Amino acid sequence: MAAQRTIDVRAVGHVAERIYIHDSYVVTFGPDATSTNLWTLSNDGRRLDHLKILRTLEEPGGIAPIVDTERKLVAITGRSSGPPELHISDISSGDLVRTLMLYGSLDDVRMPYSSRLGHALVSTRVVDELPRVLVVDVAGNGWIAGVAYIPPDLRTSTDDRPDPQFGAEHITDDGDIICSYVAPPLPDGVDHFTLIRWNGTPNENTLPAxxxxLSISLVDGDAVSVSCCLPFCDDALLVSACEAVQDAIDTAYSxxxxxxxIGLRALDTLWTAEPVWGVIRRLHHAVDAGVVLATGTQNAREDGGKNIPVSxxxxxxxxxxxxRRLERVNHIAQGVSVRLCAATSDTVIVIFANGDMSMASLDDFLAHGLAxxxxxxxxxxxxxxKDDGKKVVHAALASTSVIVATQTNLVVASW
Incomplete structure (x- = not known):
């Protein structure tokens, strides 16, 4: 076995309920939705320095902020009594640069961003209308640069039927837009989902290129959704789709x-991995190790009894x-729930609700799994x-450290 790494633990007196990390920048949201702070993480991951308090957001959205390190901008979705908003602030001053008023309701998933173009994709829904994907000008002086609509031959009436799923998956640095589409599940469920690419910024009359x-492979499966995507190499996209039995109780095998x-140009399937029971929620490509790391959750119960959460x-x-390797952590068997299960290019980390941490080098994980x-x-x-009463509220992983929010402070554990 490899020698255990030395872990340096430092506490910062600040209360947060959510943490997002992008390169050396850290964004935290306060527990009362009135405190948005920007921090910097030192190169060695050991020191967290407060940079700015950003303008108070009445109700920050659940989508990860965009941090544009080249232009020194941070964009955060927010909700108020009116339409959703995108607040764009200057990192250097902390000042609000502008607020973009959007419309409808936002899907709390992800906001794909092209740092080259300064454009983001935002999925939105409007009552009694089909969902659409907005191309939003984050870094420039514009507003909505374009809109991706469901192609005409796929559109269905929303009367007495659930809305279709139409998700923003990727925007290339050339401005091509990739979305996913899943038809309404009634009456007989669905047997596939569709990836759609537009060349350049689309508008209402632009047809996809x-x-x-992509067919469902789960036996008796009749529902599907795209859970996460990740740019892969130079010309491909990793796409994880969760296939399910629509009316079944959530169990270990439902x-x-x-x-x-997926190739970006032709949307051709380059390879398909062996299915994994549960929902993949996050992806990381460890290039040097030649592996894609996927983390997620599963309900491991066999019937309609007590939930058995598994990471x-x-x-x-x-x-x-x-x-190459699959490891599961049963929360009931462990005696404590998992707050974070994630990986960097050389480390696998599991953070538990009581502040316990499991850490393995990627090489050890691939060879032996978790200790x-x-x-x-x-x-x-x-x-x-050592404080038994301190619990983990949220956690996020950087390259050589993990930042943990408790009820009383932020804890930076680095190695």
Whole structure:
């Protein structure tokens, strides 16, 4: 076994309920939705320095902020009594540069961003209308640069039927737009989802250049949704789709995730990974190790009894999609819930609600999985603090450290 890494733990007197990390910048949201702060993380990951208090947002949205390091801008979605807003602030001064008024209701998922163009994709829904994807000018002086609509032959009436799913998945640095579409599930469910690409910024009359239908493989599966995407190499996109049995109770075998590598130009499938039970929620490409790391959650119960929450991390070969390692952490068996399960290019981290941490080098994880007690099979952990009453509210992972929010402070654990 490799030698244990030395962990440096430092506390910062600040209360937050959500943390987002982008390169050396850290954005925290306060528990009362009135405190938005910007921090910088030192190169060694050991020191968290407060940079600015950003303008108070009445109700920050649940979408990760955009941090444009080149232009020194941070964009944060917000909600108020009116339409949703996108607040764009200057990192250097902390001042609000402008607020973009959007419309409808935002999907709390992700906001793909092209740093080259300064454009973001925002999925939105309007009552009694089909969903659409806005191309928003974050870095310039414009507003909505374009709109991606569901192609005419896929549109269905919203009367007495659930809305279709229409999600923003990726914007290339050339301005091409990639979205996902899933038809309304009634009456007989669906058997596929569709990826759609537009060349350049679309408008209402712009037809897509390429479409690709991707079939559901789960036996009896009749529902699907795209759970996460990640740019992959120079000309591909990793797409994880959760396939499910629509009317089934959520159990260990009612839903699985299928990860695919998709070519950006032709939307062709380069490889399809072995399905993993549960929902993949985050992806990371460890280029030097040649693996794609996927983390997610599963309900491991066998029937309609008590929920059995499980977190998992899977490693797939980045050339073929072959599954190289799959580790699951059963919250009930462990005796404490998981707050973060994530990976960098050389480290796998699990943070538990009581402040315990499991850490493994990527090489050790691929060879042996997570370290476990030989008798109980519980994941072996290290305590970040001795206070039994302190609980983890939220956590986020940087390249060489993890930042943990508790009820009383921020804890930076670096290695």
């Amino acid at each position: 390429v479409r690709a239908d 839903r699985w995730s299928v990860l695919r590598a 998992f991390i899977a490693a797939f070969d980045d050339k073929t999609g072959a599954l 476990r007690d030989v008798d109980t099979h519980k994941v072996a952990t290290t305590q970040l603090w």
